[in-house]
Amino acid sequence: MDSQFTPRINGARLWQSLMDLGAIGATPKGGVCRIALTDEDRQGRGLVVQWCREAGLDVRVDEIGNVFARRAGTDPDARAVATGSHIDTQPSGGKFDGNFGVLAGLEVMRTLNDLGIATRAPLEVAFWTNEEGTRFTPVMMGSGVFAGVFDAEEARGQQDRDGISVGDALASIGYLGAHPAGDVPGGMYAAYFEAHIEQGPVLEAARLPIGVVSGALGQQWYDVTVLGQDAHAGPTPLALRHDALLASARMIEAVNRIARDEAPHGRGTVGFVEVTPNSRNVIPGRVDFSVDFRNLAQAGLDRMDAAMRAAFGGIADMAGVTVEIRQVVKFEPCIFDAACVDSVRRAATRLDLPHMDVVSGAGHDAVYVAGRAPAGMIFVPCKDGISHNELEDALPEHIEAGANVLLLAMLEHAG
């Protein structure tokens, strides 16, 4: 490749592909409902596979329904350089979450075809099964099976609320493949890049088109139950109360303080609260709530866990209530491969695209793939930081910029 020549993807074609794919499962408010392994997912997969075949890519499907489309390289011994994401959506999802990463990968292939560029290493674009975890749990199922985090047979046995298994659902939409999960022809990827909308407000606030993703926050989720004593709001003086909600309010404040103490990467969120009996003139005897802690280092998560237990215990004692804390989810923090991160940063620089290093607050398929292969991610801004919402939106110039960074980063590794 001529070092003076910087290839560019076709932004209009990529945008049109996003709109075309977004039409499958389109919702009245401009969003998309294309839940994993439904008939809409079958239609979406079919369209993307058709596009891949039209681009001359070789398509294979693995035993958990992950789809890989390969563009051959010139060196038969070279390991592939890959990209990908997911095309399933939330029930009230948008056109960009996941879909952007897959179609940006396809656009890279189309661009190389247009320009007649052959790479030394093969290139692959993947779409991973059931990233969203809406119908079947766990989330990021396909990439998790690929990475060996989940067993393929166990994952296929997971059932939805109607008792339909992942395996049956895959078979019924025609995507129960034979290829062993995690087996990459020619050996595990030399590098994996995933382009994604940020799903947060940081890039937009900084007015930057590109985020160089250095890692992903680890997550520890908890269920908390606070038990006090129901009592009449009128006859019960403050000093004789065992108010589970007042104690919970103080714990919610503590969750925020604990996260602030772990700036800049600490996150603490209470998103779910259930009050019992939830009657306006009864002092609540029971409150159940969730805690979601995130941090970039496990040591930070450990500090947050300890600080929460200490704070909640003290608050409970003061308020005359009891508290029970159960950890329900744990994702390890992920630091992306330094060389991959550098490639993303270098690509943005070469393209004169203003950028900053960011961390991903959410989980992504790249986080699981990073357990098996060097990986990195590229973020582009989304409107108001909104995602998992029909209002999800992104600017064509940011979508184009992100795909151009993906192109250059992949080319750097594919030679």
Next chain:
Amino acid sequence: MDSQFTPRINGARLWQSLMDLGAIGATPKGGVCRIALTDEDRQGRGLVVQWCREAGLDVRVDEIGNVFARRAGTDPDARAVATGSHIDTQPSGGKFDGNFGVLAGLEVMRTLNDLGIATRAPLEVAFWTNEEGTRFTPVMMGSGVFAGVFDAEEARGQQDRDGISVGDALASIGYLGAHPAGDVPGGMYAAYFEAHIEQGPVLEAARLPIGVVSGALGQQWYDVTVLGQDAHAGPTPLALRHDALLASARMIEAVNRIARDEAPHGRGTVGFVEVTPNSRNVIPGRVDFSVDFRNLAQAGLDRMDAAMRAAFGGIADMAGVTVEIRQVVKFEPCIFDAACVDSVRRAATRLDLPHMDVVSGAGHDAVYVAGRAPAGMIFVPCKDGISHNELEDALPEHIEAGANVLLLAMLEHAG
């Protein structure tokens, strides 16, 4: 009456009557479900009316279904001295709330019959329609109509969820009387006393059998809506959040602080909370909650209202959310008649019953009656302060003590 002789009620008979009435609508856990104007209420009313007639009392029913049972006095010009409460219950109510006051009044009549005591003034025991407000709103309907707070025709037009009106329900159980509400033969009561379980923990904590009730707290209830912005818990840094729940937690703490600043009579309670979308990894964009403020003086309630508006506004600004406060209920504070309160205190002293002055945190029929006649209340402890619950319980010796205080207080006024 001989000043050396102190008459006593029959505690065993009163207890047995409470158990017999509690058998109508009895629940498996030992509570009572006898909701106003249901067939269970008809049966309960029938039993009490039968007992009143057996005691030689003259029964009348007014246009809102309030029932009055009168024992004649020796002075044809004397105004009656009255007592009463209610016999309807909460869906998961107990045997004592309301029922105690009515049957204690009946026991006063029975005792005077047993002892052959004639009073100068007539005596009345009333049970008021629909104190609990479970099926039909507003609460304390019967005493409110009696006191002129509600219009009788409007109250009869109130409908339950099935569209059945109070008037039709009264007619169907045979209690749509002809007597004008608020019209007392011989003129408005000279005094009204109501015995009631405390429904709170103060007397039990103080180990005292009698509470001399000096007044009832005024109440101001609010609906509060906090609007922020839904966002992903992971990708959204703390500084860029508009977390409606974190703001609400601080407001819940503020409600408690504002009430503490109004010690000893200030009460502040958040009993109801609804979080939207209430998903564990989404920062809540909306929280709706209730505020219940109580205080013994209107000036105190006004201070609490102002303090809340100032605190909530400041918290909302700090958290980048908006807050809307709507007042939905208002009950004026009530100071009971000094002579009636003194009579209760004197009766307890004469009976060597340890007692303290207390205020009622909840509304009672006596609060409405106090708008028309000198009134006072007698509280007895209930187990763990629990009421509106099938676990509601009271000790026979406290029930007996309260009825004896009622007897002496009524006799003091009836001559």
